[in-house]
Amino acid sequence: MNRQERYEYGMKVLEQVDGEAGQRVVDSLADVSPELGHQVVAWAFGDMYARPELPPRDRQLITLGVLTALGGCEIELEVHINAALNVGLAPSEISEALLHSAVYCGMPRAINATLVAKKVFGGRGLLPITNAG
Amino acid sequence: MNRQERYEYGMKVLEQVDGEAGQRVVDSLADVSPELGHQVVAWAFGDMYARPELPPRDRQLITLGVLTALGGCEIELEVHINAALNVGLAPSEISEALLHSAVYCGMPRAINATLVAKKVFGGRGLLPITNAG
Amino acid sequence: MNRQERYEYGMKVLEQVDGEAGQRVVDSLADVSPELGHQVVAWAFGDMYARPELPPRDRQLITLGVLTALGGCEIELEVHINAALNVGLAPSEISEALLHSAVYCGMPRAINATLVAKKVFGGRGLLPITNAG
Amino acid sequence: MNRQERYEYGMKVLEQVDGEAGQRVVDSLADVSPELGHQVVAWAFGDMYARPELPPRDRQLITLGVLTALGGCEIELEVHINAALNVGLAPSEISEALLHSAVYCGMPRAINATLVAKKVFGGRGLLPITNAG
Amino acid sequence: MNRQERYEYGMKVLEQVDGEAGQRVVDSLADVSPELGHQVVAWAFGDMYARPELPPRDRQLITLGVLTALGGCEIELEVHINAALNVGLAPSEISEALLHSAVYCGMPRAINATLVAKKVFGGRGLLPITNAG
Amino acid sequence: MNRQERYEYGMKVLEQVDGEAGQRVVDSLADVSPELGHQVVAWAFGDMYARPELPPRDRQLITLGVLTALGGCEIELEVHINAALNVGLAPSEISEALLHSAVYCGMPRAINATLVAKKVFGGRGLLPITNAG
Numbered sequence: 001m002n003r004q005e006r007y008e009y010g011m012k013v014l015e016q017v018d019g020e021a022g023q024r025v026v027d028s029l030a031d032v033s034p035e036l037g038h039q040v041v042a043w044a045f046g047d048m049y050a051r052p053e054l055p056p057r058d059r060q061l062i063t064l065g066v067l068t069a070l071g072g073c074e075i076e077l078e079v080h081i082n083a084a085l086n087v088g089l090a091p092s093e094i095s096e097a098l099l100h101s102a103v104y105c106g107m108p109r110a111i112n113a114t115l116v117a118k119k120v121f122g123g124r125g126l127l128p129i130t131n132a133g
Numbered sequence: 134m135n136r137q138e139r140y141e142y143g144m145k146v147l148e149q150v151d152g153e154a155g156q157r158v159v160d161s162l163a164d165v166s167p168e169l170g171h172q173v174v175a176w177a178f179g180d181m182y183a184r185p186e187l188p189p190r191d192r193q194l195i196t197l198g199v200l201t202a203l204g205g206c207e208i209e210l211e212v213h214i215n216a217a218l219n220v221g222l223a224p225s226e227i228s229e230a231l232l233h234s235a236v237y238c239g240m241p242r243a244i245n246a247t248l249v250a251k252k253v254f255g256g257r258g259l260l261p262i263t264n265a266g
Numbered sequence: 267m268n269r270q271e272r273y274e275y276g277m278k279v280l281e282q283v284d285g286e287a288g289q290r291v292v293d294s295l296a297d298v299s300p301e302l303g304h305q306v307v308a309w310a311f312g313d314m315y316a317r318p319e320l321p322p323r324d325r326q327l328i329t330l331g332v333l334t335a336l337g338g339c340e341i342e343l344e345v346h347i348n349a350a351l352n353v354g355l356a357p358s359e360i361s362e363a364l365l366h367s368a369v370y371c372g373m374p375r376a377i378n379a380t381l382v383a384k385k386v387f388g389g390r391g392l393l394p395i396t397n398a399g
Numbered sequence: 400m401n402r403q404e405r406y407e408y409g410m411k412v413l414e415q416v417d418g419e420a421g422q423r424v425v426d427s428l429a430d431v432s433p434e435l436g437h438q439v440v441a442w443a444f445g446d447m448y449a450r451p452e453l454p455p456r457d458r459q460l461i462t463l464g465v466l467t468a469l470g471g472c473e474i475e476l477e478v479h480i481n482a483a484l485n486v487g488l489a490p491s492e493i494s495e496a497l498l499h500s501a502v503y504c505g506m507p508r509a510i511n512a513t514l515v516a517k518k519v520f521g522g523r524g525l526l527p528i529t530n531a532g
Numbered sequence: 533m534n535r536q537e538r539y540e541y542g543m544k545v546l547e548q549v550d551g552e553a554g555q556r557v558v559d560s561l562a563d564v565s566p567e568l569g570h571q572v573v574a575w576a577f578g579d580m581y582a583r584p585e586l587p588p589r590d591r592q593l594i595t596l597g598v599l600t601a602l603g604g605c606e607i608e609l610e611v612h613i614n615a616a617l618n619v620g621l622a623p624s625e626i627s628e629a630l631l632h633s634a635v636y637c638g639m640p641r642a643i644n645a646t647l648v649a650k651k652v653f654g655g656r657g658l659l660p661i662t663n664a665g
Numbered sequence: 666m667n668r669q670e671r672y673e674y675g676m677k678v679l680e681q682v683d684g685e686a687g688q689r690v691v692d693s694l695a696d697v698s699p700e701l702g703h704q705v706v707a708w709a710f711g712d713m714y715a716r717p718e719l720p721p722r723d724r725q726l727i728t729l730g731v732l733t734a735l736g737g738c739e740i741e742l743e744v745h746i747n748a749a750l751n752v753g754l755a756p757s758e759i760s761e762a763l764l765h766s767a768v769y770c771g772m773p774r775a776i777n778a779t780l781v782a783k784k785v786f787g788g789r790g791l792l793p794i795t796n797a798g
Contacts, residue, residue: 031527032517033494044369053362065331066370072205072471076507095166096319104332106638108209118165128164186628198597199636205471228432229585237598239771241475251431261430297660298650299627338604338737342640361698372505374741384697394696452761464730465769495718503731563793564783565760604737608773
């Protein structure tokens with residue numbers, strides 16, 4: 001695949017996973033760092049995310065762990081909590097994943113990520129969550 | 134103690150230390166991750182914070198160090214700077230604690246935490262601080 | 267459950283998941299911080315890990331993401347890569363999970379975690395991995 | 400130099416590099432931690448930044464790398480992306496520096512820093528950038 | 533004070549606090565970055581640590597919190613756990629401080645720091661600790 | 666370029682920059698995560714590092730800033746301090762870059778990175794450094 005084809009392939013993967021939220025982040029980079037937008041699409045989604053070695057649901061669990069631990073990634077967590085719902089994780093599973101993270105990266109990071117989940121769930125009419133208490 | 138008793142005991146500790154600010158964070162978790170709210174109260178406050186091996190003032194100094202170093206914990210710093218005042222740290226001691234952190238985690242983290250302190254101190258009529266310049 | 271029962275319950279969970287590697291970490295804490303050892307067992311495993319909302323395989327994927335992102339957690343990664351194998355993740359899935367993390371926390375963290383995986387896999391006769399290239 | 404002279408010398412360096420954006424951060428510290436403001440000026444700029452061993456352009460490249468990797472430093476990135484422009488880095492070089500960081504600290508940190516660059520570039524009429532795609 | 537006097541003053545503070553462990557770190561920098569060694573002594577100890585706004589015991593609690601949260605600071609933790617003992621913190625208080633940190637930065641960081649404490653306490657004949665379980 | 670050609674191109678870039686130290690890291694990944702090794706070469710070096718928008722010397726300054734700030738990246742710092750020397754940075758400039766980082770990410774991270782530089786410089790007969798005190 002050439003550069004343009006790699007981009008188009010990555011965009012198909014991104015659309016399936018992140019939907020509009022991911023597209024908005026890429027669009028926001030167009031006038032300041034088009035190459036970063038290209039790499040997010042062509043490399044992160046086209047080369048890496050698309051690999052069949054792990055299914056999307058597993059990838060989102062890992063991604064939630066990484067983003068929660070990093071901290072300061074509210075924008076990206078919003079994209080990936082939407083993505084987590086899109087690939088089949090239930091809201092209660094997502095909340096549990098963030099709760100689980102608290103053991104390893106502490107309460108503040110878990111609280112911050114959970115408040116992003118609250119925003120995403122609320123926007124999709126998924127609050128209050130069920131089966132997680 | 135059973136689960137409910139552990140929660141109630143932790144809530145008493147939380148109320149003495151964090152007051153309304155801590156309660157608001159726990160309330161905000163109720164519809165998205167009630168178990169995380171439970172663990173903050175029953176475990177973090179009831180099991181850990183309440184231990185007599187260190188007094189509350191010492192615990193807040195450690196907590197300020199951890200939260201400043203982590204970064205991206207403005208919500209939690211607001212709770213714990215209020216708590217630091219509640220357990221007897223003077224505003225000038227809190228500012229000094231954050232200044233001291235700069236040596237070990239750098240100026241940006243210390244500046245960010247200090248701007249949260251400014252917000253908390255301002256809300257409680259404690260600005261300008263005295264004795265710290 | 268009382269304190270001792272909570273510990274014993276957590277130890278059963280830990281043994282199923284982490285096996286000897288986890289036990290060694292807890293043992294190493296006995297003379298310096300017995301309460302930290304207690305909390306790892308009774309709280310992290312007994313209260314948190316044992317919750318049925320997510321199965322162990324999912325919890326290990328999240329844990330691998332968190333520990334890789336944190337960095338400097340070679341000791342804990344060794345425990346949890348062993349645990350990941352114990353709960354059914356294939357070596358190639360573990361390597362892929364760490365590769366996936368590179369997108370979100372960068373190449374160095376992913377390389378460091380992968381070198382821990384290499385050590386664990388080697389010790390269990392699982393190198394070279396198959397199906398991941 | 401005495402304490403006041405060290406401050407005045409540091410302020411001259413800060414004015415050349417950071418301009419108004421740096422001054423605003425120092426001013427915001429005056430009523431909450433005047434000593435932190437003093438140390439930013441007298442030590443960070445007067446003692447450290449002013450050393451001739453590396454020119455300002457090199458120092459800004461390093462600073463962009465550190466602040467991007469730390470995360471949660473949007474306030475400081477805004478100051479230092481302005482500073483980077485002031486000491487001669489082109490917008491396309493700054494975007495490339497943040498893109499380069501993605502390899503080592505991951506896509507989310509690079510995206511966050513790039514969105515701060517977008518804000519700074521926009522405020523100075525420098526969008527869209529040229530020569531970086 | 534001139535540059536040399538600031539260094540000598542800082543060295544007196546360092547000797548009181550960190551003793552030989554701190555001196556060894558400064559010595560190790562002499563041939564690779566003498567200015568970093570100078571800044572550790574003259575600025576970190578002479579300008580910052582020596583300020584009377586907080587006593588040494590408080591400063592060590594904050595420092596333990598910061599270093600535990602940062603992770604990857606085993607060398608510095610070894611210096612500062614020694615320092616914590618030197619300024620009057622009991623081994624059981626230090627272990628409790630690290631246990632307390634676990635709430636905010638997670639179990640792995642607390643375990644890693646506690647294993648450094650174990651090494652320091654062992655070297656000074658202070659194991660097993662008493663009064664902390 | 667196809668996958669193999671991208672790898673070969675990246676390897677040429679890596680050889681020019683990192684030399685043997687980089688090659689050793691890639692080799693160490695071969696049996697545990699060949700795809701991570703491929704991505705380091707083909708993507709990090711072939712796609713990203715090779716871009717002409719910034720010269721190698723600038724890229725190494727940024728990389729030193731990122732790796733110092735991340736912490737726990739001794740393996741990667743060893744590779745990139747060698748690389749920094751290979752692309753024309755003097756030992757005194759590298760030490761100064763790490764000293765500069767201390768302002769933004771604190772003394773411990775700067776000390777740790779400087780001790781890696783000491784190891785690399787020593788191995789290449791470049792100690793004591795000159796012109797940096």
